[in-house]
Amino acid sequence: MTTTSAADMSDLAIASRAVLEPIAVVARRAGIPEEALEPYGRYKAKVDTDLLPSTGTKLGKVVLVSAMSPTPAGEGKSTVTVGLGDALAATGTKTMIALREPSLGPIFGMKGGATGGGYSQVLPMDEINMHFTGDFHAITSANNLLMALVDNHLHQGNALGIDPRRITFRRVIDMNDRALRNIVIGLGGPTEGVPRETGFDITVASEVMAVFCLATGLADLRARLAKMTIGYTYDKTPVTVGDLGAEGAMTMLLKEAVKPNLVQSMAGTPALIHGGPFANIAHGCNSVIATNTARSLADVVVTEAGFGADLGAEKFMDIKARFSGAHPDAVVLVATVRALKMHGGVAKDALKTENVQAVRDGLANLSRHARNIRKFGIQPVVAINKFTLDTDAELSVVTSWAAANGIECAVADVWGQGPAGGADLAQAVLRAIEAPGDFAPLYDLDLGIEGKILTVVREIYGGADVEYSAAAKRMLKQIHENGWDNLPVCMAKTQYSFSDDPTLLGAPEGFTLQVRDLIPKTGAGFIVAVTGAIMTMPGLPKAPAAMRMDVDEHGQAVGLF
Known part of the structure; x- marks a missing residue:
């Protein structure tokens, strides 16, 4: 393999020169028997x-x-x-x-x-x-099937008594599209569904994705999907996917993707x-x-x-x-x-x-x-x-x-x-x-949500305190009432700084982290703490990379890094 001209070539150009082995050969090297291999073309x-x-x-x-x-x-x-x-x-x-x-x-x-x-x-x-083996499409479809079933349930009489204002699950798409962050659906009259405010997240922020990645197998995947909280009734009782009965169909959509x-x-x-x-x-x-x-x-x-x-x-x-x-x-x-x-x-x-x-x-x-x-x-x-x-x-x-x-x-x-x-x-x-090691998580699960967030802020970020919005404080109360205090926390925070301010570089200390929302992910098994201006649906930059991409006359990708 020669590398002398690497600096003058794109990653795609370097990759296009590589000679790949058939995937069956790679599988044998890894110890994967032929009967366990399901080829998607020659190299996947x-x-x-x-x-x-x-x-x-x-x-x-x-x-x-x-x-x-x-x-x-x-x-x-x-x-x-x-x-x-x-x-x-x-x-x-x-x-x-x-x-x-x-x-x-x-x-x-x-x-x-x-x-x-x-x-x-x-x-x-x-x-x-690009599309790989279609896993993200399956996750997107499973998520959006759930939301279609939720809105159909509202339209067909709402036997579970779901409060349309308190539906916490959203549709997803695997694309940066800020125009979909906040939308209204169900417009057009009684035959078109129940109007309500909602929005889209990017697929990678979906709890279906989190469940998919934390499940240990198909049975665990189905059980976790059933535990996901999709919203609340008028008396603020949590409603799960299992209450709706949607976990079976969602699992069916994911049964190949989970491999x-x-x-x-x-x-x-x-x-x-x-x-x-x-x-x-x-x-x-x-x-x-x-x-x-x-x-x-x-x-x-x-x-x-x-x-x-x-x-x-x-x-x-x-x-x-x-x-x-x-x-x-x-x-x-x-x-x-x-x-x-x-x-x-x-x-x-x-x-x-x-x-x-x-x-x-x-x-x-x-x-x-x-x-x-x-x-x-x-x-x-x-x-x-x-x-x-x-x-x-x-x-x-x-x-x-x-x-x-x-x-x-x-x-x-x-x-x-x-x-x-x-x-x-x-x-x-x-x-x-x-080398000898003594791995242990940072905090005990019985610490409580506020205690776990404060531990991460002080021990990992170098901050001094945490401030909660009014909405986050209300959700803290609901988390406690629903018995979710023993779940770990998943911090949604800018990647550019230890703080929630992306311009605060280096190793800042003594800041107060702003938590503006808390989202229980009861299927995945953690509480998301949304901090600062972080978005669950990113937007495209002024000059998107897509504007440099194309295919040549042979159908080969051009401009992909």
Whole structure:
């Protein structure tokens, strides 16, 4: 594999030159028998986990890849995840990669896809980034079937006594579309349904997505769907999907989607890609089914959690690991020189210029993330995701800081060199896996919702207090009355800052976090705390990435990163 021209090519161009193996070959390498494989074309397949051989209690170790607080362009967590997985496989370690599926919203908006980049990608990247095997379509359909049944129930007499003003579930679409945030439906007269205010969320914010990613199997999926709260009656009694009787049809729509998807990295490492909740508005982790399937097949599983460690990693450990058993044996914190400079006070348009002092100043952000990982009983490993404009002086600031603080650190050029560029990182991770650890979630579930939110704010964010809106205070009362106090919390917060203010960079302290809403997700099993100006339906930027995309005369994607 030659990498000399990587800097001059797009991720799509690099991916198009890769020679992929048939998915059956990748499956055999992973230990997946032919009868468990359901091919979707030549290079993708679903895996029927019921047909996998039993491995008893032996499960692989988990390496969680997270990051410092990112720039708007992202810091390459998926790229490092794939590159690290390939580098570990190159050492002879039986490795699998477990990632989230990309959402169409950010693909056509600004952030880009979730298949990695350069010579550390999962393939076929264009198909994975578009419709893949249809999982998100199935989740969208299941969510919207539920809402069609809810509105039909209102129209047909409303036997459950649902208060139309207190329906908390919304329709979803896998696209950034701010015009759908707030709408009125049922207009046109008595035959057109019951008029009410509602809106759309993006599919990745749907509780159906959260349930899909936290379920341990089809039976658990059905049970969790039934427990979802869709609204309240006129006397404020919760109404669930089970009360409506919709969980069976929803499960039927999801029965194929719940099987994890097998693909391969550019270096041939097997990868399971399944589920995809955002970490700033949801819990930010791939499916429990995929992670634990990978653990049953490999000695080491490299997975990721979205955005910075204050979001995805905290939720991985306080929500996913708590209930799945897949706690991390090592945590990798991805840092970039450009993100350090941004948190050191450099404007976005000046990040390409060398600024050693700004890198040094930005270490306050990375240092807090590293400190936070230790609070879960795990020693972090720092991976510096190397960009072509990074200078030796800037990189040495980070490596020297890490050495002075007893933190394993490696410069990783996995974008430009593939697994060879992650060799040092792989060795650091292997040492971390074998180091003694004492994992524990951050808080006890019996602490109460307010206590758990305050713990996250003080221990992870560095804030001093929490202020609740009037609506959030009313919901706190309902949460207590309905016996939901023992659920973990899922913070919906900007990814750019430890605070709820995206302009407050670095490592701010002493702020008061504003909680404007609380949303019980009783099927997923957590309470979402919506902070600041965070939206569950993003909008497109002024110049959407979609405007640069097309297909050529052969039907091949053009302009996709």
